[in-house]
Amino acid sequence: MTMTLNALTIADARDLLAKGDVTSRDLTQSCLDAISDASALNAVVTTTADMALEMADSADARIKAGDATAMTGIPLGVKDLFCVEGVRSQAASKILDGFTPRYESTVTSKLWASGAVMLGKLNMDEFGMGSATEYSVYGSTVSPWRATGSETKLTAGGSSGGSAAAVAADLCLGATGTDTGGSIRQPAAFTGTVGLRPTYGRCSRWGIIAYASSLDQAGPMTKTVRDAAIMLGAMAGHDAKDSTSADIAVPDFEAAITGDIRGKKIGIPREYRLDGLSDAIAKQWDDGAAMLRDAGAEVVDISLPHTKYALPTYYVIAPAEASSNLSRYDGVKYGHRAKLGAGDGIDDMYEKTRAEGFGTEVQRRVMLGAYVLSAGFYDAYYRKAQRVRTLIKGDFEKVFADGIDAILTPATPSPAFALGAAAEMNPVEMYLNDVFTVTLNLAGLPGISVPSGLSADGLPLGLQLIGKPWEEGDLLNTAAALEKAAGFTAKAARWW
Template sequence: MSELSSLSIAEARDALRRGDVTAVELTEACLREIEAADALNAFVHKTPEIAMERARAADAMLKEKGDEAPGMCGIPVGIKDLFCTEHVPSQAASRILENFRPEYESTVTAQLKAAGAVMLGKLNMDEFAMGSSNEHSVYGPAVNPWRVDERLLTPGGSSGGSAAAVAARLCLGATGTDTGGSIRQPAAFTGIVGLKPTYGRCSRWGIVAFASSLDQAGPMTRTVRDAAIMLQAMAGHDPKDSTSADLPLPDFEAAITGDIRGKRIGIPREYRMEGMPAEIEALWKQGAEMLRDAGAEIVDISLPHTKYALPCYYVIAPAEASSNLARYDGVRYGYRAKLAKGEGIVEMYEKTRAEGFGPEVQRRVMIGTYVLSAGFYDAYYNRARKVRSLIKRDFETVFADGIDAILTPATPSAAFGLGEMSEADPVQMYLNDVFTVTVNLAGLPGIAVPAGLDSQGLPLGLQLIGRPWEEGELLNLAETLERAAGFVSKPEKWW
């Protein structure tokens, strides 16, 4: 593993500003690691020419601005395949977007580019961000760099390629998106930090849509401080996105003071799930103790509508997906099925969608179409929207009672083997999101922090949920937890 590619974003930023290393050297080190890591299937579209061009531009910016250069200047990052990147394949890991090369750049990647960040390439993911294991991808599954036996493990999903790349030291950070836990769950499975900001903190413009009222972009990094630095470049108001919040952007890194005395941390009793592994329960308890030792007050709280979160999410998300994915029809761009003589436009739509979408996307589109249909709209979709309001109100109530953040497990287990979750029972896979979906339904910020290893030696994470728009305070609490947990393990190179 290259010494340079193992640097944190904060360490690399400081080394670049001191002149100890150049952006070109840093980028070359990462490109070498990427070339040697095809077994992980994390990078699916490599862009070495773009990377070197941007690295040279970053070195020029650093020379000109010195310490005034943006924090991400010269930092090599990977971009999830859901973000549109100008003239670079942006497929959302789907056959239906085969050969799609946008003529424009998503707002988030444009901001990273303007800050001097170096794009190394596009990262693997579940098709249209639908999945918890990165097995639903036209590129094949991404592989977790952590390994404890002969099995290949999932890096989680949908941002599995991002998690694998950051954990394997192929890049210093990566973009992810989170609709029901797709940043936080893979971060926990790979021993890295994953931050889902408040809904509206980062622009969704130019990100291929899954469920528009739930999707949110965020950083995936190796440390909490790195997440703060990367979020600074990604966040901000965008007039092109009507859901983007027009709020001043605080200095997220400056908010990390290490002082959490007097903060009140809620422990929700409803998250004590039946059948939760003892290791997860014990880690959760340890996390609470670590925060208490740092001066926080630990408070038992109730979020009574938590039990309805998963069914509510799996009505709303597929409903929005079926609407968003209706635009992929083989007419304007992407994949088009071959037609037999005499077949017309209806057959073209049907064949293109049947051949272009994978099984999981088809399943969710069908569920979504069903719950939005005339006979079931009130019974399912409208009822789910009402339940969503109740879940949001649960959080508003505890925050109004003076709770500063909520501590929960990030996942119900450590990473499992690829292929182990039976395709015959997708509900088992959906249960992976049990601790994370409430955050998306309520539009809150949440962060997964690596906090320990299970008995096999695989990483386990804890989740902190913050008040809306208070990512700075959430990052401060997360950094305290990170420091107390002292998680320094990393995967041994086998690929």
């Protein structure tokens, strides 16, 4: 084969595996070699080479026996938030130092049951809190992309920045991510990859280290829309171990991709035209709408009036849930425990362990969450945020009831920014990176980021499509039409 195997898409690799032109072992070894050559990206934080080659050999036997699924033999990376049995899984946090789960997350167990191959664990923002993969015990992930003529290191986005960088740099054929406020879609937009956040409840949250339980959702990060459809099919499904998992049949998402979107109604929300939106993103959005129109869709202006309250609502609800979820990390049963002095009691152990174990952003959000849940502030903040969340959800329900099939918006307010910029921004500036993505987490809707072009200095730009609940097939079909029209084929020039 002339092309390197690790650069294949999932769909192309599947077809070559089925024909016997390549083996899963060859594919896996190609990815492992790419990983060992890409330490400068700091995308892969634990490599499971022996496990990967064993799984690849099993996959090859399964393909020979005629018992393969679409994902059999496909090498994947796994975000460090997913517990994988016997593999260090610590959510990029010092407080979970040395934690090796004795159980497997439902999503990864489904992927392994389908025959997929585990290459290793991928970097992320600690507990999923961040938009740049700079808040990590492993250090920052560096994007494979650079602006034209520049050597400035750029962020791969967050919190699934390791997943986005690994897919963009061809270290794996696909990766798992999680999306609480945009953590799949924003890094995908920054790295020229596809990121799909399914409907809340489509993929089980069991065995995924929790950040904000009513917002977290796992999804695939891939090179193409078709690959996202294939991978979601293996990840999705009802799980009795997760009370929020939906008992809804998983359709054939790939079969839904016909490319025909004639007669579809695409909404353009006027509230998303924000001050400070970069000219490149605004042009990309207009071009995307024109592409969908040319493909036969009807493009109409819509209103989502409560959009302006989405960020403050999210940054009340998510930290509140985080402060509750992260209270279990106390140094008693597992993970990091602070060294105690003579006379220190159990309260001292909790305080010192958490001060040492949690990074600055996690500490900030836990304190914010504890504050909004405290007596005297609960009604003013948390209860009010829950009411506004209902209004935001109602906005989407209304436009879908009026016949809108999907909504087109930017994925991010700008292209990728310089690594280290997150630390220099005030937290509110940093949180503005989520301005286009948090609304659908609050509403529980599916959304996908599709690479749609390059900025003037050669950096990827992404457009977001938001779909109806449980209509990921229809959403993927619209995304495929956008992907085809945009014709994005750019790859990061290798420097690492």
